[in-house]
Amino acid sequence: MSATVPGSVANHHYFDRDLDCKAVKLLPSEYYVTTDDIALTTVLGSCVAACVVDLDAGVAGMNHFMLPEDGEPGTRGQVESMRYGAYAMEVLIGEMLRAGARRDRLQAKVFGGAAVLANMTTLNIGDRNADFVLRYLKTERISVAAQDLRGQHARRVCLLPKSGKAVVRKLRTQVDVQSIQREEGELLRRLSAVNKNTGMV
Template identity: 75%
Template sequence: MNSVAPGSVASHHYFDRDVGSMAVKLLPSEYYVTTTDTVLTTVLGSCVSACLVDIDNGVAGMNHFMLPDDGDASARDQTESMRYGAYAMDVLIRELLRSGARRERLQAKVFGGGAVLANMTTLNIGDRNADFVLRYLRAERIAVAAQDLRGPYARRVCFIPSSGKAVVRKLRGQADVQTIQQEENELLRKLAAPRATAGTVRPNSIAIGDTGLLVKNKGTS
């Protein structure tokens, strides 16, 4: 496997007041592996994050991917490939093992896959992401210790590597949901643009037109 582009490693370090600790925030297409007590956080809509940990060896990591599988990762630059679950999971596991984790000791906690993208329910992106990550971990024989997948809401995930504990907060506020909708729609628009320009769609790819990317503001309690 090729090396990972530097931009794929999360770089937003900050002090998280909720947990009283230094933290790293992951954006879509990023991952992070640590052997310290640095907390890992992310915000998810239809995207999915896998949190993997080897408690005995003190190695943990998280990723954040947008779509389940590319089908042709070799045709894309490495940062873009991190948007896809198959590549993002491969990279996360590889970097965990490089940092001292043992594959047979890895445990996973997985989150996200919410139905938050307006007018895109027919694509079932959140469901596809959720199905993919569970199928991938089952194939790799990595135990899933906890999961919070699907549902009509976004999530904020806080993963504490030192204990393997994950704290999930459901984001139900209208402003939170609209922000996530706009961010994910913009990312999907950028993802679809090269395919529209090329005029071809591979069998396993997703083609998204302008109509499917429009966000209707819906009240959320």
């Protein structure tokens, strides 16, 4: 069973040879909630992914958000709002509860928030994302079972829902690093354009 917020539910299903199982790959601004024995995977630079499980209910979910701040209410579409941590966390937890999870049993593992481009450090996006997700989970009283945040390396994260185990691999190969750097460069350009238009620094 998967969650049903239109447009932002990950839909890239594939067979993961490394994990030897079916998997769903999450892209930025997506999430996925499942009760099936299917791996959830994503690749992170400055973005953060929260992996949340209720092992007793057999419900697990993951999101992938790009920025810590919430979108302004009423000014953004649902998919674009998933870029923002506050909305992405709210949707993920809400869909997990609808799938049968209980808030008092939720456990989280959080990853990402790296500074993979030198000029990303001026905006501190990775640090801000990492700070946000830890603050959010503390406020919501959801325990953090594991974390691998900040640093300079991109990460590939795999969540195995049935066990709640998360596998993290730092990406160091040229192809992986260049791919993430392109994505981060595009994010940086978009943020710079937004900041210019709004007068923000």
